[in-house]
Amino acid sequence: MPVSTVSIPVGQWFTSAEGVRWWFDSGSFALDFAYTGAMGGNPAWERLHAPDDLTTWLRDRFPVAVGTARSRDLFDAISLRDAIGRMAFAAARGDDVRAQDIDLVNLYAATPDIPPVLAGGSRQAGRSVQTVGQALSTIARDAVDLFDQANADRIRECSGDCGIVYLDTSRAATRRWCSMQRCGNRAKVRAHRARARKADRAAA
Template identity: 60%
Template sequence: MSDPSSPDSAAGQESSTGQWLTTLEGTRWWFDSGSLALDFVYTGPLGATDAARREALGSPADLTDWMADKLPSAAAGDRDLADALTLRGAIGRLALAASAGSAGDSRDVDLLNLYAATPDIPPRLAGGALQAGRTEPRAAQALSTIARDAVALLSGTTSGTIRECDADDCDIIYLDTSRGRNRRWCSMQRCGNRHKVRAHRARAARSVSTR
């Protein structure tokens, strides 16, 4: 379900992806990766050199809270959190490789396939008289659903292109599903707006210098 306070929702556009991110300095901004799997990747730093984001999954309760909005499931435990961080790392590294045109590490592929092979959250149509399966999916099933989304993303089954933000000081990746495949920024609220400000200042400086 989309966040009613997100920029897309404010514009009257419903989206099943996207989340608020917070930098280490406390700046909060909306980022829609275009993919459930990439949303999951950006619940924390991506790689050893990425220190721009706070870790959102510091405890099993944090994982449960994040799942509640995306894939409601039973409370996560310590094992679920460990699996979540392992899966997140594999997806993140493979997505970064894909954005650079590389196949990625086969060990990460094996990890992703392992999680995707476990039971996921099955689709369910409301209105029936009988209860089929568990009344509440397990957290492990939610992780499998994320893994399967990542397989679709990285195999090209999902429509769109994995690309990196155009800002010189930003390496965030996202799934570009725009009609012309011309999305440039991780977020118009963040890098897109900063680009506009810089362009305005450059035009103003040129105007002053020509007087």
């Protein structure tokens, strides 16, 4: 698979409608960003209600200082985020990706991103605080990696009924669930109950 443009840990916590927290490894930093919104029609997952929410999310994720988001930055972020989300669902379902969404990702990817930095130097190179625009460019470049043809068969929808999309980064490409804590465990419970019912019928 292509090498990611960012070396940022992937994955984030979600809370179910029942109040249970579970860990979702999307497999991609760009997909993590897409899931700050109502991906799959779940409005409870929306995290970017105001510019401060965007600032907090970016500062929590990037290993460098990121500036304060403004209203315009929030508009740009949501536009990019939603384009990545639509592209992910289209890719997972084998549908055509909208040219407008590709253009939007390419537009942000073409702007200056957050440059990689080696620790241990004696001088400050470049900005000490990166702009929100640079952060969005970095996310867009990761999206370019995500939707590379090499990943065409690895962008998938969870085999459960949740509709969550992820990038399968497993070596054998055998991942089936958004999370073993969530849909994977539910499937195991259903399979166990089905076996128990079958055994009961056989014993009757």
